[in-house]
Every structure is written in structure tokens, then in C-alpha cells.
Amino acid sequence: MTGEPGLDTPSAPPAAHSVPDLLLTLRQARFTGSVLVSGTPGGTIRLEQGLVTAVETPGAPAVETLLLKSGRIGEAQWAAAEAAAGSASPGGRPADLGAVLVAQGAIGAAELETVCAAAVFDGAFALALGRPGSWQAAEADLPARIALRPGVEPGRLSEETARRVSLLTRLGSPPRELAAVRIRPSAQAGTAAARTSARHRDILVAATGRRTARDLAFALGRGVFAVMLDLVRMDAGHLLHREPATAAPGVPSVAPRTPPSGPPPISDGPLPRRVRGEQPLGATAARTGTPARGALSAPAEPTAAHEKSEKNAR
Template identity: 65%
Template sequence: MSPDLHAHAHDRAHAHDRAHSGRRPAVRNVPAHLLALRDQDFTGSVVVSSAPGGTIHLEHGLITAIETPGAPTAETLLLKSGRIGQADWAAAETTASSVGAGDLGAALVAQGSIGAAELEAVCASAVFDGAFALVLSPPGAWETVAAAPPAGLALRSGIEPKRLFEETARRTALLTRAWGPPGELARTRIRPTAVPAGVVVRMPARHREILAAATGRRTARDIGFALGRGVFAVLLDLVRMDARQLLHREPADTVPMAPSVAPRTAPGEPLPADTGQPLPRRVPGARTPGGAGSPGAPQ
């Protein structure tokens, strides 16, 4: 989602955009379009057609959710991680639907399933992760939908588009310096090496979970969905585990990659401090929650 990443994004907008562009100049890529929509205080969605593609939800120009097959949504993070049980989730859905266009997040908080600050942090984490997943493959066409249905679970405060672009570029550059092109690593299927039992006992619990989930057929995305963790957080752990020779990488599928925002340097640059937290617990700012690796930021 960085402007640099999408400098040669698809040069045409959908006919719907052209028909509704009246007073605004044409834009060449999704980031520029999102910045224009922020200026217009737009509420609706932008649908991106690529592999995997996705839907970017906006409220008054702020990004409140990103739904893409490339990364777990807030719902998946909460349910697959076991943070919220299926019964509690179903009860909240019933409550929300009983009042028409109800707020699922408010229902979850009201029934005591999760705190408001933690829910906001998880939703912010899902937005950042969804944006990161979108740039792992080349961009396609896009269209704007003003009357789009809202996301099932959204970040109420929203995120400034510029803040999202900056964090996505930072994540991409970090993984590029530490390992190489993140799109290649994201497509790599992982299986464990022959790890001595003593080593397994000493490693962090989330690394043991990754080893258990790494069947040789799963990518980082698949592991993220299986464990209820963000793709970026899984990739960071895969880099750490690969450095300890805990993983065997199967050849990556041949798929074109989006260009990196940073020059390729030798792998091995230190990664952010390993906090051991699979999900963030709070958001320090109302509109600009930070990115992984920064103070108080979501992973």
C-alpha cells in the first residue's frame, strides 16, 4: 500500500469511479485514490482486484477494515486464537442482528467477551496486516463503492491512509533487509527440520505452534489463518526460526512479486525485539495505532 510499492499500479479506474469523479482529478493508483477519498470525507469501500485482492473499508476517509483472502480478519484472529469462543461470538451476533444494523464489536464488549481497548488493538492489527498482504502481489484494477455494506468487525477510530502506507512500507523494508523479498517468503511452504526435543522445550510457545502447523503444505498465510495470527507476525517468526535452522523451506510458487520499497541488503539484520505477544493488548492513540516493532505498536 506504499506509494512507492504501487508506483506503476494499474493505470485505469473502474467506470464507476470515472462516472463519480466529477470534481476530482484522475488518480493513478490505490494509495493516491485513498488519499483523495480522505480529503472528500468518503464513506464506503474500495475493491482491489489482484491476487489475492480485497476490500478496503472507509469511514469519513479513514480506513476501518481490510478484508482480503491474503490475511486473517479481526474475526479470524479472535476466534482461531481462542481469545473469544464460538458460543460467545454467536451470542454477540444474535444481539447485534436483533437491533438491525447492529455493532458486533459493541455487542462483544457489552457481554464481557473482550475489553474495548483490546478489541480496538486487534482490529487495528488486522488492518495493518491486511494492507501488508495486499502489497505482496502486483496490484490490479480497483473500483469505489459508495453504498458498500460495512465490515463485520471494524476499527471505530479508523487509520489515516498515509499512516497505513508508511507502516506497510516499513514492514516490507524490514523483512527485505532481514531475509529477502517478503513476497517470496510468504509463498514458501514450510515444514520442520529434525528438531531435538530439548530445543523444542526451550523455544517460545508460538514457535512450537508454528512447527506443529507447518505441514509442508502450508504457507505463512495458511499458518496465520490456522493459528489466529497475523501474516506479518508469522513471517517475522519464520525468519527467526529459519536463522536457528528449525525450518525447511519448500520451493516457493512462481508468482510475480511487487517491487520492494528498500534496496536488497545482506540477510541477517537484527529484527525487532521478540516480545512474545501474539496479539496486541492496547492502542496508544485514537487514530494512529503504531506498527509492529515500534513503541506501543500492533504486531
Template identity: 70%
Template sequence: MTIRSHDSARPVPPAARNVPALLLALRRAGFTGSVTVSSAPGGTIHLEQGLVTAIETPGAPTAETLLLKSRRVGEADWAAAETAAATARAGDAPGPWGGGLGAALVAQGSIGATELETVCAAAVFDGAFALVLSPPGSWQVAEAAAPAGIALRPGIEPQRLFEETAQRVALLTRLWGPPGELARTRIRPAAQAESRALRIPDRYREILIAATGRRTARDIGFALGRGLFAVLLDLARMDARHLLHREPARPAAGVPGVAPRTPPSGPPPAGTGPLPRRTPGVRGPGGQSGPGGQGSLGGPARPGGPAAVSDEPPNGHRAERTETTENTEKSAP
């Protein structure tokens, strides 16, 4: 196995100044293997002939988590599919899904092929979105690496992944503010949200039940079997309806806090209250809030590019969505 790092003596292609440039270079080379990104939370991007087939990161649920936690697939069915996939793998049987696990799930009737493809694609887009919420670090390229549990084949073009990620960041920035801040916020229901007479969608109610004041959007996504982006989008809209209170946010790992210190004699900082309203287009202090950062999967910002959005009011409930965003939300229970 050959492993290369951008800061090693044997660098990957010279144009690989960041992760998007790296993935585009690997796509041109028809590379099959993986790229491991070191950041908080970081993750592994699986490639086949340069196409992104899976992204595994602690920051977002994988296809396996989405299927099991949402109860689309039962534990017993999953175990049976793993056994069947191991048998098929021993015979090196080809199939449309990594390791034969997806094919086994479809063959035994646990899930339809189209639905499985939708869930796997949603997990890839969600994983890419999770990677851009923290400052990037170094990366390593492995030419021979263990495949993902379920890999989407033939995979997704890197450029399409960058564009969709940029649109998601832009949409959340317009609705709330820097998505990274919202992702780190621990929330709990507001007082009025406790009223059973309040008419809200079932998915909002599920989030309110899961929001204990100790969980972030990522934690809620893992608990409910929903994607990180779908949860953040709902949180932004729930905030517009004053359904949430926030707990003090914790700084991202490796990122120094920039909030002013409160003198001991002064009043204590407010730990609860509605989520702060952000002004569209204004960055939060001390960090990059949108696509285009060094190493970001959002890719470089371009005038009139995918990050451009309309001037709809920040709290509008008719926010524009991309086709992939719609599929992501539909894949959530």
C-alpha cells in the same frame, strides 16, 4: 449503488493513478463506501469519511478470524453477540463498531473495549500489508456497500497506513528478503527443531507444529489466529536460527515463473534446506520487492522516508519495530 473503475468511462479522481493516490483522494472527499482491489489475493477496503475502518482479504485473517481462532472469543459468545447485534441493527442503534457486533461483544463481557480496538486495528494494518505482497490489478469504488463485520471507528488515516506498511516491508526485506517470496514459501520444521530440549518461545513452537510442509505463512496465520505479518516476522527470525526447511515455492497467480529450467539430464532441484539468505537491498528476480510499486499500499518511496532502516545485521534479534508492529505482535497469542 454507483460503482466506478479506474479503467471505466467514468473514472474516479484523475490523480488516482494507483491505490494510495485513490485512498488519499477519497479521504479528501470524505468518502464513505468501499474500494475493491482485484489482484492475488485482492480484497476490499472499507472507508468511512475517508478513514480506513476495515480491510477484508483472503491474504490475511480478519478481526473475526483473529478473535475466534485464537479463542479470545468462544463460538457461543460470538453467536450470542451476532444475535444481539442483529436486534440492535433493526433499531438502527448507533455504536462505535460496525453493525453493533463489536459493541455486543464488549457489552456481554466477551472482550474488553481496548483489546477489541487493538485487534481490529491490527487486522487493518495486516490486511494492508497482505495487499502489497502481490502485483496490483484494477479497482472498483462502491459508494454504497455492505459494511465489514467489525469496523474500527473512527478509522485509520490512509497516510498512516501507507507508512506503517512501508516499514513492515522494509523490516522483513532487511531480515530475510522480498516478503512476497517468504509469504509464498511452504515450510516445515528442520531436524534440529524436533528436539524437545531446544529452548524456543512458545509462539515458535506453535508455528513449528502448524508447519506441515503444505502451509504458507497465511495458512499458519489463519490456523493459529495470528496476523500474517507477525507470522512472517517469526519465520524470518526462526530461519536465522536454522529451525526451518522450505518446500518448493509456487509462483504467485498470474506471475510467470522466472527460475531457470533444469535440463532433464541435470540434477534435480533441491526441494528442501534452510531458507535462502537474501542480501539486504537486492531485489529478487523478476519482481518488485519493496514498497512503492504501482498501486502498492506502501506508497511512493521517498529518500529518508519510512522505508529507511538502520544498518543492523540481517539476523539481529533486536530489530527495530514501529509501535503498531509491537501492537500487532502483542495481539497474537
């Protein structure tokens, strides 16, 4: 299905005007497959029975990066699990890598669920920061190697994405603008570093002046939203200097290009209401194929798994 698909189910509406609308339609149809979103950064949204189980995008670290870069799982443990998952299904369809990691004792089931949930929410947030493009749904697609099960309701994912965009905007750093700058420590950072948290000190060490928030997230094994929120707080303490990310053509990003949130902290105050006009995760396609922006609905309270991920990030 491409452009403005009519789903291959008789009960599906004839059209969806945005990716969030499409996801809601696919939820009603209990669709299992993928939605491929074009644009920058673009990505793949995995669904099982209409629930979002993974969001894979070069714009945000995936579960593998979050686990390995944060040190939750060692390289040898990951390689052993991959080998076991591959050999467990000689028919060509690899076994559930998450289940293998838990079975081998590399990570607990609850912790893995928390990391998977963080990656789903952070991937959706990263898609919201990019230029909108078209989309394509594919039924005959392999599931994610490691996924959140049973998954997240599409409406819940849209609401949380809108909340994150609204929060950063309210704090004076619209995320699309923050995503476009490179970060380096300020002149005052050296003397103030000892009084900051370990999480902030890690950012100061990794902020070489060449890295964006996305690059820092990949380097540290943390979510893009979590890094952005820390950057805003550090900026308020005059610890950072922002430089426009205007790299010369052909100069690659310094972030590791491993396959594709840790988890994102929340603000200390009440959650903001949605700002009208914010249009996260807005990859849409009109009948003519011309991309148009979509919008997400109003914010809601985080899920239990996501609340746990945010608490652990603090």
C-alpha cells in the same frame, strides 16, 4: 467508480494513479464506502469519512479469525453476539458487531481496538504481496461488521506497509518470496524445540510442510506479518525447512476459509528506512484499464494502537 475514477464530488481530483493515491483522494473527499481491489489475493478496503476502518482479504486473517483462533473469544460468545447484532436492527442493517461483543462482556473495548488495528495493518500488508490489479470504489456499500473506529489515516497505513516490506527484505527474506514457500520443521527442530518460545513451538506444530505463512496465520489466529517475522527468526536458528509452494492445479490451500494482525511484533533494532522501488499495496488501473504497480511512501512510527498490538504479541 471504476478504473481511473473521477469521484462523485466536485472537489476531487480527476484521477488517481494508484490505490494509495486513491485512498488519499478519498480521505480529502471524506468518502464513506469501499474500495474493491482485484488481483491475487485482492480484497476490500472499507472507509468511513476517508479513514480506513477495515481491510478484508483472503490473504490475511480478519478480526473474526484472530479472535476465535487465538481463543480470545469462544465460538458460543461469537454466535451470541452475531445473533444479537442481527436482531438489533430489523431494518436490514446489522448493528455494530464490535459494540455488541463489548456490551456482552466478550472482550474489552481496548483489546478489541488493538485486534482491529492489527487486522487493518496486516490486511494492507497482505494486499502488498499480491499481483496488482484494478480497483473500484463503491459508495453504496455496507460497512464492515466489525471495524476499527475512527480508523487509520491512509498515509499512515501506506507508510507502515512499506516499513514491513522493507524490514523483511533487510532481514534477507523478501516477503513476496517468503509467501511462496511451504514450511516444515527441520531435522534439528525436535531437539531444539524445548529451548524455543511457546509462539515458535506453535509454529513448529502447525508447520506440516503443506502450509505457507498465510496458512499458518489462519491456523494460529495470528497476523501474516507476525508469522513471517517469526519464520525469519526461526530460520536463522535452523528450525525450519522451506519448500517451494508449487501445488498441483486444483489443490486447495489448507488454510481455513473463514472471512477475513495475533498482532505483529517489531524488530529489536531501529526501523529501517524505506527501500526505493518497493511497491506495496500497488493495485492501480491506467486509463486504458491496464493494471500498473503503485508505491507507498516512506515509513513512519507506528500508531499508539499498533504499538500496543505489537507489544502484546511478544
